[in-house]
Amino acid sequence: MNVEINPSEYKILIVDDVISNVLLLKVLLTNEKFNIVTANNGQQALEQVEKEKPDLVLLDVMMPDMSGFEVATKMKADSIMSEIPIIFLTALNSTADIVKGFQVGGNDFISKPFNKEELIIRVTHQISLVAAKRIIVAQTEELRRTIMGRDKLYSVIAHDLRSPMGSIKMVLNMLILNLPTQTIGDEMYELLTMANQTTEDVFSLLDNLLKWTKSQIGKLKVVYQDINLVEVIEGVSEIFNMVAGLKKIKIVLDISSDRVEVRADIDMIKTVIRNLISNAIKFSNEGTEIVISLTEEDSMAVVSVKDSGCGIDETNQKKLLHTDTHFSTFGTNNEEGSGLGLLLCKDFVVKNGGDLWFTSKEGEGSTFSFSVPLLQR
Structure with a gap:
């Protein structure tokens, strides 16, 4: 320098x-x-x-x-x-x-x-290092303030948009449930369904953005509690039955036990499962199945969400789950992805003492898994 x-x-x-x-x-x-x-x-x-x-x-x-x-x-x-x-x-x-x-x-x-020249060179060299260090410290502080400001701005944007988007989502949900196709015609019903899905996606994105920024600025603390992971998975997957049904996709639960207890933050775990199921639906072809399984390995509970969708090619697999190279792509029905969901999942899982990983084959599908510590009695 x-x-x-x-x-x-x-x-x-x-x-x-x-x-x-x-x-x-x-x-x-x-x-x-x-x-x-x-x-x-x-x-x-x-x-x-x-x-x-x-x-x-x-x-x-x-x-x-x-x-x-x-x-x-x-x-x-x-x-x-x-x-x-x-x-x-x-x-x-x-x-x-x-x-x-x-x-x-x-x-x-x-x-x-x-030697006069040697003295001046050695002194100037040390002072230059001091000056360079000060510049780095000042730039680092400025960057920290910029990032904090940006994250706070994201948080405000997500928070302020989430409420009106939630209202629109509720209205569209009610319209879909109360307006049969014979009343408004197939074309209008399809448009309404599409608007409903888009609103759901935007609401989900805003929710992720709000949680991500809060997590980054340290305002989202992990609240540990004892939870039955089976009930959580069943509850979250039930919400997606209607969305999956629109693409003729079946959500299958492959869980042998009715009780697997873990110690984790229930809201964070719900967010992770919700994102993984949402992604699986987005990247699945019509008429396929999504299988959600739950196993116990050593002292960890492992949840896997497997789809038979379009999969991820090897180049993009390397980019996934890294903040700097993270990318987003379109679903099988051109559903838009933000790429933020998986980063949030990784962040939440690690905060709860687990890990998140995936296997994928282009054209065959992907399996995303995460672990969370079992409750030690």
Whole structure:
């Protein structure tokens, strides 16, 4: 990272018990427009670091009261001082001393007697690193604020749109149930059904978006409770019977037990199952089956949703479940997907102590599975 620096914005502390050395360094660095503060011994150096908060310390190794290595050790033990880079000034050139200097937290060495050009280059290099670090810290903070602002905005949008969309959804549901085809004709009934399905999808997307953003900004906490997973699966799949029926798809439950108890957040688990069934319907062909199974493996309950739909090709399988490469595609009836649902599922399952995975073969279908810890008695 090539950083342009303005020396007048940086302060350097020079520490040496030989006054002539201090004066020489002060003149050389003041000429370069750096701000200079000085100290003549180790104790004074620590006091100056605390008071002046320099950006760099030039520290003589050989001092009578406290060696430069001791000063460096004390600096590195202090949370505020530890970040300040140190260049040791030394007449010692043995490998052992250089190794010792780096071990106690030194960043560089300058040999006495000083070479002016070498001194300026080494000092400027350390100050450039300080400047680069500050830029990174500032950019990181700005990025964090931007992301938080974006997530809050998403949350507000999803929240404000969810309520009117919920009302439209209820109206369309009532119209479909109360207007037989013979009254309004096949064409109008089909349009109404299509509008109903679109509204359901938009409502589901807004619901996912709201939960996703709340989860990202840490406002969605896991509320653990003991739940019977069989009842949850039955309840959620029942809601989808009508939607599946519109595509002549049959939802089959392959569950041998009537009670599988887990410890998890019921709302999060319902959201995961709802998304997996919704996706299975979206990517299934008419007249096929979706099989939901529940098994126990080690200390985990495993729920699988298997469809015989269009499947996912190998290239896109690698992109799935990764935030940066996540993609969306169209269902078998051109139903639009947001790609957000699966990311939310993964997030929720991991938060509940489980995992989410899938197997898929293009043209044959997919099986999405997730695990959740069984209730330990």
